[in-house]
Amino acid sequence: xxxxxxxxxxxxxxxxxxxxxxxxxxxxxxxxxxxxxxxxxxxxxxxxxxxxxxxxxxxxxxxxxxxxxxxxxxxxxxxxxxxxxxxxxxxxxxxxxxxxxxxxxxxxxxxxxxxxxxxxxxxxxxxxxxxxxxxxxxxxxxxxxxxxxxxxxxxxxxxxxxxxxxxxxxxxxxxxxxxxxxxxxxxxxxxxxxxxxxxxxxxxxxxxxxxxxxxxxxxxxxxxxxxxxxxxxxxxxxxxxxxxxxxxxxxxxxxxxxxxxxxxxxxxxxxxxxxxxxxxxxxxxxxxxxxxxxxxxxxxxxxxxxxxxxxxxxxxxxxxxxxxxxxxxxxxxxxxxxxxxxxxxxxxxxxxxxxxxxxxxxxxxxxxxxxxxxxxxxxxxxxxxxxxxxxx
Amino acid sequence: xxxxxxxxxxxxxxxxxxxxxxxxxxxxxxxxxxxxxxxxxxxxxxxxxxxxxxxxxxxxxxxxxxxxxxxxxxxxxxxxxxxxxxxxxxxxxxxxxxxxxxxxxxxxxxxxxxxxxxxxxxxxxxxxxxxxxxxxxxxxxxxxxxxxxxxxxxxxxxxxxxxxxxxxxxxxxxxxxxxxxxxxxxxxxxxxxxxxxxxxxxxxxxxxxxxxxxxxxxxxxxxxxxxxxxxxxxxxxxxxxxxxxxxxxxxxxxxxxxxxxxxxxxxxxxxxxxxxxxxxxxxxxxxxxxxxxxxxxxxxxxxxxxxxxxxxxxxxxxxxxxxxxxxxxxxxxxxxxxxxxxxxxxxxxxxxxxxxxxxxxxxxxxxxxxxxxxxxxxxxxxxxxxxxxxxx
Numbered sequence: 090x091x092x093x094x095x096x097x098x099x100x101x102x103x104x105x106x107x108x109x110x111x112x113x114x115x116x117x118x119x120x121x122x123x124x125x126x127x128x129x130x131x132x133x134x135x136x137x138x139x140x141x142x143x144x145x146x147x148x149x150x151x152x153x154x155x156x157x158x159x160x161x162x163x164x165x166x167x168x169x170x171x172x173x174x175x176x177x178x179x180x181x182x183x184x185x186x187x188x189x190x191x192x193x194x195x196x197x198x199x200x201x202x203x204x205x206x207x208x209x210x211x212x213x214x215x216x217x218x219x220x221x222x223x224x225x226x227x228x229x230x231x232x233x234x235x236x237x238x239x240x241x242x243x244x245x246x247x248x249x250x251x252x253x254x255x256x257x258x259x260x261x262x263x264x265x266x267x268x269x270x271x272x273x274x275x276x277x278x279x280x281x282x283x284x285x286x287x288x289x290x291x292x293x294x295x296x297x298x299x300x301x302x303x304x305x306x307x308x309x310x311x312x313x314x315x316x317x318x319x320x321x322x323x324x325x326x327x328x329x330x331x332x333x334x335x336x337x338x339x340x341x342x343x344x345x346x347x348x349x350x351x352x353x354x355x356x357x358x359x360x361x362x363x364x365x366x367x368x369x370x371x372x373x374x375x376x377x378x379x380x381x382x383x384x385x386x387x388x389x390x391x392x393x394x395x396x397x398x399x400x401x402x403x404x405x406x407x408x409x410x411x412x413x414x415x416x417x418x419x420x421x422x423x424x425x426x427x428x429x430x431x432x433x434x435x436x437x438x439x440x441x442x443x444x445x446x447x448x449x450x451x452x453x454x455x456x457x458x459x460x461x462x463x464x465x466x467x468x469x470x471x472x473x474x475x476x477x478x479x480x481x
Numbered sequence: 482x483x484x485x486x487x488x489x490x491x492x493x494x495x496x497x498x499x500x501x502x503x504x505x506x507x508x509x510x511x512x513x514x515x516x517x518x519x520x521x522x523x524x525x526x527x528x529x530x531x532x533x534x535x536x537x538x539x540x541x542x543x544x545x546x547x548x549x550x551x552x553x554x555x556x557x558x559x560x561x562x563x564x565x566x567x568x569x570x571x572x573x574x575x576x577x578x579x580x581x582x583x584x585x586x587x588x589x590x591x592x593x594x595x596x597x598x599x600x601x602x603x604x605x606x607x608x609x610x611x612x613x614x615x616x617x618x619x620x621x622x623x624x625x626x627x628x629x630x631x632x633x634x635x636x637x638x639x640x641x642x643x644x645x646x647x648x649x650x651x652x653x654x655x656x657x658x659x660x661x662x663x664x665x666x667x668x669x670x671x672x673x674x675x676x677x678x679x680x681x682x683x684x685x686x687x688x689x690x691x692x693x694x695x696x697x698x699x700x701x702x703x704x705x706x707x708x709x710x711x712x713x714x715x716x717x718x719x720x721x722x723x724x725x726x727x728x729x730x731x732x733x734x735x736x737x738x739x740x741x742x743x744x745x746x747x748x749x750x751x752x753x754x755x756x757x758x759x760x761x762x763x764x765x766x767x768x769x770x771x772x773x774x775x776x777x778x779x780x781x782x783x784x785x786x787x788x789x790x791x792x793x794x795x796x797x798x799x800x801x802x803x804x805x806x807x808x809x810x811x812x813x814x815x816x817x818x819x820x821x822x823x824x825x826x827x828x829x830x831x832x833x834x835x836x837x838x839x840x841x842x843x844x845x846x847x848x849x850x851x852x853x854x855x856x857x858x859x860x861x862x863x864x865x866x867x868x869x870x871x872x873x
Binding site: 144156 | 491494495498499500501503506516518519522523525528531532535536537538539540541542543544545548576577579580582583604605608609612717718719720721722742745746747748749750751752753754757
């Protein structure tokens with residue numbers, strides 16, 4: 090079985106329904122390597138499960154915390170994958186990891202509080218903090234080599250309440266080691282911080298690297314870890330907006346249900362999306378394994394092509410299906426380079442905007458690789474052709 | 482075709498999947514007339530449309546504002562139904578009317594602002610205000626007879642920024658007339674208030690009453706109206722969490738998209754739910770007409786039985802599929818009465834809790850009627866049998 094061949098992609102469907110800077114939003118002939126969203130259809134077992142739900146025909150209110158079978162499946166899947174203790178009573182269904190991050194920040198942060206946010210990192214950390222009225226305090230995050238824990242500690246003030254951990258890291262694709270996570274836990278303990286651990290990319294890790302969940306640090310981590318996970322990346326279900334958060338204990342989960350608005354029906358995940366997640370975890374093990382093999386090959390192809398271009402620095406990412414080359418050596422501003430590639434190569438990419446990812450994103454561009462080998466090969470070939478001669 | 486016979490209900494499916502105090506949460510033998518959610522399957526055209534989407538197989542990111550075809554369908558449906566001007570660029574998809582109310586309050590209210598909230602009224606108004614850090618100022622709402630606009634005006638202070646309008650009114654089922662809405666608009670204009678118009682019940686109005694949309698007051702209403710609508714009640718799609726908000730203009734819609742988090746993917750409706758809504762509006766006209774006929778008959782049955790019980794006051798509601806009898810004349814506290822009915826009649830109802838609906842809800846109980854005639858008849862018969870003799 091080969092699920093990720095070029096023939097599996099229905100480009101007409103993507104042109105109708107793939108937004109967020111992708112096929113439905115670019116002109117004919119442009120290849121969008123923009124948002125981290127898949128060009129492949131959702132897994133067949135997920136679609137079959139939803140068809141069964143629709144056949145029965147009921148789409149009633151789910152419980153505020155999520156369907157019991159969703160919470161069980163989430164806990165069981167994550168616990169088994171990472172060898173950790175996680176019970177269903179600590180799990181709450183959320184309508185995307187993004188939404189879960191905002192709701193957690195609003196639950197655990199107050200206006201005036203400070204949150205340590207890596208620079209660069211996925212924009213949702215900063216967005217979550219500001220949504221809660223908290224202040225974002227940027228601390229440097231290294232693509233490779235030692236992390237500057239001392240700088241992080243110096244940034245802590247009496248108002249610091251939370252540190253964001255993006256494991257694996259988006260957009261660098263760095264997978265932190267257990268030793269590095271332990272340093273973060275020590276820091277959090279010393280200053281009594283919450284750890285917002287966004288592990289949305291934890292299923293997409295390239296061998297030989299391995300994901301270590303923050304909760305895998307053991308019982309010490311548990312009382313301060315706020316885990317967020319979602320299925321958009323792992324299973325190509327971005328449009329279903331489904332994920333979960335894991336709280337330190339059942340009582341904290343109840344408080345989150347109240348604070349998030351789930352108790353009032355103003356927050357929550359759809360029943361169909363929860364059934365989709367259950368099917369993904371239960372029936373898509375082989376699908377996911379093949380998806381990861383495909384994405385590692387895509388990563389290899391992208392790095393091989395991009396890293397040899399003049400002015401580019403691109404260590405191979407250890408995880409995710411995005412690459413984030415540093416392009417300062419070209420002498421081009423990322424925005425200008427992105428516009429140039431769009432015009433000359435007919436490939437859409439996104440600049441590493443400091444507004445979205447932090448000042449440390451300056452000088453980079455981002456490309457998403459969740460397409461077929463054929464499409465990626467074509468896009469990379471066009472990028473090579475159009476690549477500007479370094480101006481410096 | 483008769484879609485709402487007893488035989489259409491799949492009780493085994495409800496026991497597996499109907500939460501929020503309903504079949505999945507009550508013991509065998511208890512009839513839940515609790516949350517306002519339907520016992521009937523979702524409309525077949527909606528299910529068929531979702532099956533087609535699943536067949537194509539793509540579940541990608543939708544645009545932040547919602548799918549273009551969703552926004553078009555929402556605007557066209559609502560405008561045609563109410564004879565108003567409404568363009569797609571003013572519409573934003575939200576994951577339930579409840580969620581839309583909170584997001585609107587967070588966009589338009591700041592901590593310290595005050596919002597006029599009727600007493601009693603659906604708890605989501607108070608929840609929306611407090612979610613935004615605003616203060617809830619309760620003003621009396623009459624089940625029948627004149628509304629006390631003078632009391633509302635006296636409650637206005639320099640900090641008042643918004644008034645909540647629940648049209649039709651939940652839980653009284655009162656449908657405000659155009660003249661009454663115009664008094665509210667004048668009040669809003671005089672004090673420069675936003676009007677949060679929750680019209681989730683606007684499809685379920687019993688003849689000869691007719692819904693008047695707040696926007697039907699014309700161009701004067703438009704710059705201050707924040708319309709919220711959803712499909713949970715009209716089409717039995719509570720589990721899909723789908724609705725929309727309409728803003729005064731395209732620019733306001735853009736601001737809402739940013740403020741709500743939709744621009745950051747932390748807020749929004751699933752693509753499947755949006756396709757379901759499109760199918761509901763496009764293909765379920767006959768279904769909805771039959772649903773309303775059924776619900777009016779249910780209303781008549783419930784009122785006929787309940788209004789004659791000792792100690793009960795229950796004018797016939799003009800809209801919604803809930804009834805909210807005043808039970809003060811029984812001498813029983815609503816909580817005690819609800820417990821009594823649960824134990825003796827094996828019927829689950831909810832007390833008109835002041836915490837949820839405002840102080841004016843005290844002395845009432847609420848029953849939802851979105852089930853078969855057989856189930857309702859059985860429940861009402863048991864309630865009659867178990868009804869306590871008035872103690873006073």
